[in-house]
Amino acid sequence: MKTFLFIMTIAMLYACGADAQLAGNQAQTVNGVIEGKIEASGIRSFKGIPYAQPPVGELRFREPQPVSNWQGVRQAKAFGPRAMQLPIYSDMQFRSNGVSEDCLYLNVWTPAKAAGGHLSSDEQLPVLVYFYGGGFAAGDGSEYRYDGESLARRGIVTVTVNYRLGVFGFLAHPELTKESAHHSSGNYALLDQHAALVWVQQNIAAFGGDPARVTIGGESAGSSSVSAQVASPLNRGLLAGAIGESGSLLGNRVVPLAKAEKNGLDFAAGLGNKSLADLRALSAEELLAATAKVHFPTTIDGYFFPVSPTEIYAKGEQLHVPLLAGWNSAEQDYHSLLGKDEPTVENYEKAVRKLFSGDEADQALKIYKASSPEEVMRAGTDLASDRFIAYATWKWIDLHSKTSGKPVYRYLYAHPRPPMVGVKRGAAGVGAANAGGTVAGKPMGAGHSWEIEYALGNLATNKVYAWTADDAAVSETMETYFANFIKTGDPNGKIKTGDPNAKELPVWPVVKGDTPSFMVIDVKSHVGTEQHADRYRWWDRQ
Numbered sequence: 001m002k003t004f005l006f007i008m009t010i011a012m013l014y015a016c017g018a019d020a021q022l023a024g025n026q027a028q029t030v031n032g033v034i035e036g037k038i039e040a041s042g043i044r045s046f047k048g049i050p051y052a053q054p055p056v057g058e059l060r061f062r063e064p065q066p067v068s069n070w071q072g073v074r075q076a077k078a079f080g081p082r083a084m085q086l087p088i089y090s091d092m093q094f095r096s097n098g099v100s101e102d103c104l105y106l107n108v109w110t111p112a113k114a115a116g117g118h119l120s121s122d123e124q125l126p127v128l129v130y131f132y133g134g135g136f137a138a139g140d141g142s143e144y145r146y147d148g149e150s151l152a153r154r155g156i157v158t159v160t161v162n163y164r165l166g167v168f169g170f171l172a173h174p175e176l177t178k179e180s181a182h183h184s185s186g187n188y189a190l191l192d193q194h195a196a197l198v199w200v201q202q203n204i205a206a207f208g209g210d211p212a213r214v215t216i217g218g219e220s221a222g223s224s225s226v227s228a229q230v231a232s233p234l235n236r237g238l239l240a241g242a243i244g245e246s247g248s249l250l251g252n253r254v255v256p257l258a259k260a261e262k263n264g265l266d267f268a269a270g271l272g273n274k275s276l277a278d279l280r281a282l283s284a285e286e287l288l289a290a291t292a293k294v295h296f297p298t299t300i301d302g303y304f305f306p307v308s309p310t311e312i313y314a315k316g317e318q319l320h321v322p323l324l325a326g327w328n329s330a331e332q333d334y335h336s337l338l339g340k341d342e343p344t345v346e347n348y349e350k351a352v353r354k355l356f357s358g359d360e361a362d363q364a365l366k367i368y369k370a371s372s373p374e375e376v377m378r379a380g381t382d383l384a385s386d387r388f389i390a391y392a393t394w395k396w397i398d399l400h401s402k403t404s405g406k407p408v409y410r411y412l413y414a415h416p417r418p419p420m421v422g423v424k425r426g427a428a429g430v431g432a433a434n435a436g437g438t439v440a441g442k443p444m445g446a447g448h449s450w451e452i453e454y455a456l457g458n459l460a461t462n463k464v465y466a467w468t469a470d471d472a473a474v475s476e477t478m479e480t481y482f483a484n485f486i487k488t489g490d491p492n493g494k495i496k497t498g499d500p501n502a503k504e505l506p507v508w509p510v511v512k513g514d515t516p517s518f519m520v521i522d523v524k525s526h527v528g529t530e531q532h533a534d535r536y537r538w539w540d541r542q
Contacts, residue, residue, distance in 0.1 A: 027206045031069045034076040036108075043152045046108045046207070047142075048080035051199040052192065054102035055164060060280050061176055063188060064104060064195040080105030082140035083165045084288045089138055091449070091464075096142040101284040103162050106196055107141050109148035110157045112208025124210035126487045129159045129200055130456075131193060133220030133247070133449060136298075137166050150457030154483045157209035159200060163192035163225075167287055170296035172260035173268070175276040184301035186260050190228050191304060197229065197238045215486045217243035219452050220389070223325070224249045227396050228298070231309040231318045241489050243482065244325035245413075245451060246389050248396035249298055250310045251539070260299040267294055313396065316403035322489040323400050324482070325393060326411030326518065329445030332388045334380025343376040352383070367538055381444055382535070389448070391539040398536070401511040408511040409491055410518035411481075412528060413451040415474045416443035421466045451521075454478045470523045478521050480505060491519075 026035045027046060036046035052064035059065060081100035112125065132139035132146055141160030148158030163169065169189030176185035201211045216239055218226045227248035229235050255263075268274045271290055279287070300308050312318050334343055337355070341347040348370055353361045370379040401408040453459045454475040459467050481491040484505075491508050506526060508519045515530040 026073065029203045029206055031067045032071065033073045035073050036076045039109075039149060041149060041153060042111075043149050044110050044112065044207075045149070046076040046110075048078055048105045049076050049108065050080070050104060051106050051161075051196045052104040055104060055168070055188070055192075056101050056284075058280065060101070060168070061171055061173070061185070061188065061276070063180075063182075063191045067199075079107060079140075079142035080162065082142065083162055084168055084284050085134075085138040085165050086288065086292060087138075089134060092134065092138060092140070093144050093462075094140050094142050095144065096140055101168065103164065104192055104195075105141075106159055106161045106199070107148065108157065108159050108204075108207050109152040110207040110209065111152045111155055112157070123208065124205065124213075125155055125157050125208050126213040127157045127159065127200065127204055127209040127211075127215065128243075128486050129161060129197060129214060129216045131161055131163070131216070131218035131222035131225040133218065133222045133452075134165070136169065136189060136221045136224075136296075139165070139221070144461035145452045145458050146456060147458050147461055148456075150479065151483060151486075154457075154479070156483060156486050157204060157207050159196075159204075161193060161196040163189045163196070165189065167267070167291045167294070167296055168284075170260075170298065171264050171267070171279075172257060172296075172299050172301070173264035173276060173279075174261050176264070177257065177261060179276075180303075182301075182303035184257065184299075184303040185264075186257070186296075186299035187301050187304045190225065190232070190298065193225055193229060194232065194234050194304070197235060201238055213240050213487075214238065215241035215243060217245070217482075217486075218247075219245035219449060220247045223247035223393070224253070224298075227309060228305075230321065230323075230400075231312045232304050233306065233317075234304060235319060239319055239321050241322045241485065242319075242324070243485065244323070244393065244396065245455065246327045246331060246393060246448060248309075248325075248392045250313060250395040250399065251392045252310070253298070253392060254300055254305065254308055255297045256300050257302060260297060260301075263296065267291075267296075270294075310395070310399070313399035313403060316405075318400065318404065320404045320406050322406045322408070322485070323397070323404070324409040324411070324485045324491060325397050326413060326521075327385075327390045327393045328448060328450060329385075329412055329414040330381050330443070331385035331390055331448045332381070333444065333447070334377050334384060336384045336388070337380045338376075343373045343380065345370060345372070345376060348376040348380060351380075363538060367535055377444065382532075386535055386539060391536055394536045395540070397511060401516070407490065409485070409508055410511050410516060411508075412518055412520050413446050413454075413478075414520055414522045415450075415454070415471075416446055417450050418466050418468055418471060420464055451478065455482055474521065474523060474525075477505060477525055481508065481519070481521075 050067050079096040082096045083103040141162045146160050151158045172186030216226050223244035224247040226242050226244045230242050337351045352364050356364050368379040368383040370376040397410050453462050455478045457479040484493040485491040509517045517527050517529050520528045
């Protein structure tokens, strides 16, 4: 009888449809009840929620499987473990408790308030699902800089998602393709993200979120993930908008399945011609240790990607949703080309000719020309940034603006970080964490990933830098643009939504034509116009 009453109770909860179930610190998901906590700000947080079964044993190198139901109340007050990864990036500060192959968890921050045990449908809030960066080799949804509390205070249900990395997330192999119901292999990380989006559709109303107003966002590999999810036909009906910060998979960054399978065979051969069964039998630690110098690419697998993402966008076959995307003004600096060599014209030309051959080198030196050490620093930084990530991001913006029929908003983030706490600008020993290219000790621009804390309102979570009033102002501007876009599909509006006396943000125009305008985000944000189309078109021909 008790079992019958429990089943009937759950059935009644689901029958509520758009009415979100949120009682106190508990939420009813399709798999069972979870209990989170109320933060000091009043925001409710739910951490370490499983969205798929642990991808271990026979589920290693397979697409994510649905979560098993549980009885009773599951605690959701601590972050789940992060995906298997090596300690690659010193700026990643995790709150999760170690690494594990059992890593498919997500986190939710919501401003929704319990009212009689539920929220009515007219109170449903916009949603942001955010994917972390880290080159598909590192990262985690528990990082301080991705914390969702600030955006939640702005009325947005915010979700961060863990996904598999490296060999665990991308290994393709003929045996894997053969056993797959879709005749594909690789891209498990992207399928993890897709599974999380399905989970959001099924569950986000229980946290006060509107499943019809889900925007996805991410930085670097997370931004590339966003470009991938918008391209995949698997996500039809799941998304309302997209935000990309520095990165996309467009521009020859995805390999055919046959090539990825060969990479998988070569990897297995390097381990002694291991079979698929052998690879699954290895411990997660053994497998991770074998990948220190191995790259596993994303794949045109015939399932998640029917064809290349570039072709999908060119044909207009991607999801037709509004897009806000851009990159930073110094994604990589000239040192990535010159190494320890001095920035002389001679050293610069030598480096470019080493990177390109023949006519290509001549063209590069003409497009990225330099006739003095100062020009070498600038041209070298531009070349390195475009090659690394700016071109791929531009390509995504360019194609989506021409084929989606939806508004596209482009930005250039130009505000440098302040010095580290206790370190003067230009002092020796500042290190890579404060890099970005300098002239006379002053940054040439904003380095890769520098915008994250500003965009998500998380300056206070990073104690490394001596933040100033200017930094707070830039963060207020950028986070407001992001919040407006998540809510309406348009970044424009007032600095403080709901405040009748608040000033309007600088008007951000929609991308149009081959020389579009874009928003330069800085202490004094303003509209800029494309001046470097020749650079991007040149990379287009490579």
